Amino acid sequence: QVQLQESGPGLVKPSETLSLICNVSGGSISGYQWSWLRQAPGKGVEWIAYVSYSGSTNYIPSLKSRVTISIDKSKNLFSLKMTSVTAADTAIYFCAGYEMQYGYFDPWGQGTLVTVSS
Amino acid sequence: DIQMTQSPSSLSASVGDRVAITCRASQSISTYLSWYQQKPGKAPKLLIYTTSTLQRGVPSRFSGSGSGTQFTLTISSLQPEDFATYFCQQSYNTRFTFGPGTTVDIK
Numbered sequence: 001q002v003q004l005q006e007s008g009p010g011l012v013k014p015s016e017t018l019s020l021i022c023n024v025s026g027g028s029i030s031g032y033q034w035s036w037l038r039q040a041p042g043k044g045v046e047w048i049a050y051v052s053y054s055g056s057t058n059y060i061p062s063l064k065s066r067v068t069i070s071i072d073k074s075k076n077l078f079s080l081k082m083t084s085v086t087a088a089d090t091a092i093y094f095c096a097g098y099e100m101q102y103g104y105f106d107p108w109g110q111g112t113l114v115t116v117s118s
Numbered sequence: 119d120i121q122m123t124q125s126p127s128s129l130s131a132s133v134g135d136r137v138a139i140t141c142r143a144s145q146s147i148s149t150y151l152s153w154y155q156q157k158p159g160k161a162p163k164l165l166i167y168t169t170s171t172l173q174r175g176v177p178s179r180f181s182g183s184g185s186g187t188q189f190t191l192t193i194s195s196l197q198p199e200d201f202a203t204y205f206c207q208q209s210y211n212t213r214f215t216f217g218p219g220t221t222v223d224i225k
Contacts (some may be wrong), residue, residue, distance in 0.1 A: 044205060045162065047214040058212050061119075094161055103209025104152040108161035111201055 001029035004109035011115050012089075018082040018116075022095030022109055025076065029053060032097030034071060034078040035105060040091040047105075050098050051078055085116045098109050120144050120208050122217040130225040137193040139220045141206035146186045147172075149208040153182055153191045157202045165204075166191065196222070 008020040020036070035050040049059045049069040057069055065081070071078040082089060092113050096105040121144035131137050137190040141151065154162035165174045166182040169189060179194045193200055201224055206217040 005146075015163050044218040045216040047216070060213065096161075098214075099167075102171070103150050104167040104173075105154075105162070105166040105207070105214075106173070110164075111161055 002031075003096060004097070004107055006093060006095050006109045006112040008093065008114055009114045010113065011117065012085050013118050014086055014116055015084055018080075018085050018089065018114060020080045020093055020095075020112065020114070021077055021111050022079070023077045026107050029071070029073060029076050029078075033058075033100055034069075035096045035098045036069060036080045036093045037110075038089075038091040038094060039094070039103070040088075043091075045094075046091075049080065090114065091115045119213050120147060120210060120215050122206055122208055123171065123216050124204075124217040124220050126220060127218065128221040128223065131196050131211050132225045133196055133198055135196045135223055136223045137200075137222060139191045139204055139222075141184075141189040141191070141217050143187045143189075143208055143210075145210075147208045147210035150208055151182075151189050152209065153180075154205055154207065155200075155202045156205070162205070164187060171217050193222075 003026045005023045012018045030053040033050040036048040039045050050058050050069045051069045066083045068081045092111040094111045096108040123142045125140045151169045153166040156162045170182045181192045201222045203219045205219040
C-alpha cells in the first residue's frame with residue numbers, strides 16, 4: 001500500500017521560505033491528486049494545495065500567492081514551497097493523497113511540525 | 119468557501135454508549151462528505167466517504183448518514199479505542215474544507 005513520509009526543516013525564521021518534501025512509496029504516484037494540508041496547534045485541518053500526476057495544480061485562494069506545489073515523478077515525490085512565512089504558518093504539515101472519484105484524503109503521512117520563529 | 123460546522127464540539131461518553139456527531143455545511147454539498155478520526159500526535163484516519171461508505175477495515179459500529187447540508191456520524195457502541203477527535207470534510211468543490219472537530223472523551 002502507498003505510504004507517505006514528510007520531511008522538512010522543523011524551524012523556519014519569519015519572512016523566509018518553507019520547503020517540504022513528501023516521499024511516496026509502496027505504490028504508483030499516478031493514482032492520486034497529491035496534497036498538502038496543515039493543522040495549527042489545537043485547530044482543525046486546512047487544505048493547502050494539490051498537484052496531479054500531470055502537473056496540474058489547485059491552491060486554497062488565501063495562500064495561493066505564497067505557495068507552490070510541484071511533483072517529481074522520477075523521484076516519486078512532491079513538494080511544497082511557502083514564501084514569506086509568519087508565526088501564523090506554525091503548524092503540523094501533512095501530505096496526503098486525494099482520491100478524486102470519491103472525494104477523500106487517504107493515505108496520509110505522519111505529519112511534520114513546522115515552527116516559525118526567530 | 120463552504121463552511122463546515124460540527125456539534126457538539128466535545129462530548130463525554132462511556133464505553134458501550136451510542137454517540138452521534140452532527141456536521142453541517144453552509145450550502146448543499148449533496149453527499150460529498152467524508153469523516154475522519156484523529157488521535158493525539160497522529161494523522162487523521164479516513165472512516166467514511168460519500169456520506170455513508172465505510173472505508174475498508176473500519177468497524178461496522180461506525181456509520182454515516184445525511185445529505186444536502188446536514189450529516190451525522192454515529193458510533194453504535196463506543197469502544198475504548200474510539201476516544202478521539204472526529205471531523206468532517208466536504209469535497210463538493212475543490213476548495214476542500216474541514217469541520218473544526220468533535221472530541222469524544224471518557225465520562
